[in-house]
Amino acid sequence: MKYVDEFRDPEKAKYLLTEIRALVDKLQAGRDRPLQIMEVCGGHTHAIFRYGIETMLPDEIELVHGPGCPVCVLPMGRVDDCVTLAEIPNVIFTTFGDAMRVPGSKKSLLQAKSEGADVRMVYSPLDALQLAKDNPGKEVVFFGLGFETTMPSTAMTVLQAEAEGIENFSLFCNHITIIPTVKAILDSPELQLDGFLGPGHVSMVIGNASYNFIAEQYGKPLVVAGFEPLDVLHAVWMVLKQIDEGRSEVENQYARVVPDEGNMVALNAIGRVYELREFFEWRGLGSIDHSGVRIREEYARFDAERKFAIQSIKIADPKSCQCGEVLKGVIKPWECKVFGGACTPETPLGALMVSSEGACAAYYQYGDVEKIHDLRAAIGADDAHAGETQAAEAS
């Protein structure tokens, strides 16, 4: 595949790690806490674990896994809405595979499917539109979620449905936008980040100038990064170099895919179909102003929320969940009391355990099991958990 092997070359990784080591030694002199770099995008979280990048990096660098996995931040109430839609008799509910197992307050889409709801996994929203064409007697709903990376695809699908006059297709829009989210994180007081790895594929759509405020107002370096191991290491090195040279700029490591100006065709489609919501509820992070979009009045007939009069109900996350603290990088996934016990990829309690882009699932699947066990023992997490299961069994 194009530029996959080239960006996995171990020889070049070695060069980068040597440079990173040297910079860290220089920067750590006189510092008493690790260098914290947040990767905003879940795709990076996945790559970091898949290739064991965290274990390659010096211990003085801490990667904080940010909120950029759209499946993980989906609130329970919204999953319940999906189930409600899927259970309407004449509806074919279509979704990306990642969303199937996200727990709602009563069930996940997968459970709804096993109980007889017509839920189908599709690769593309265009496949959902085709299903609508093939099943004129049914209502086909597509579950639109994701950041600006997937937003153009659903917007263009709505535009195509309009152009072809397909009336039995609608979109349940749960898209979220990256900038207000990063801003909310930067404004949260617990946080002490030193820099960011910028989301490669979101940037390809919105362009790199959107991040200027991070460099200018918050004085944090941000490097837009690709998803191969060398991309991530290269970007980490670029962030460290900025810190070393006292710069805070927006740089682009992933220029082979991300043009600085973004993608105008995609942005136009987004602008035609969507408008900002006043606020949007996130799992773990609470409500963030202007962090979601909805379908404009003009395209109301393609809006599943209006078509089926969905009344979103807010449902609190389970008490034992610490997804919010993990998302903000305040605690590490293995520090959550239910990690690996009540909450595993097979039976996720929190959404971070569901998708391979979620920090908890990534730790669970690729983390150093023994090290995690020792760390948990050190903070007494397993004892706490043992007590909990016993209590649960007793009740």
Add this chain to the structure above:
Amino acid sequence: MCLGIPGRIVKITDSDRKLAMVDVSGVQREVNVACVIEDDEDVQSCIGDWVLVHVGFAMSRIDEAEAAATLQVLNDLGEVQEELAAMQASGSA
């Protein structure tokens, strides 16, 4: 869902709706290429191009010159390191 996959455009299947056949590691699939075609550009001109495909849409053309430039930076890094190592070795001899 958010990770794209590189593929190569092999033919245009519907130039009005800007649909093309894209080969991704030997698997062919029809993909919408509207986002990688400029308004005044002939749809046919993208045949043979490498694109990043996301959920059925080509979202970006992969820029060979930029890829080469990034790889060159990493190469140079290695050369400098080797030179330094050689210098140190000869210095201490």
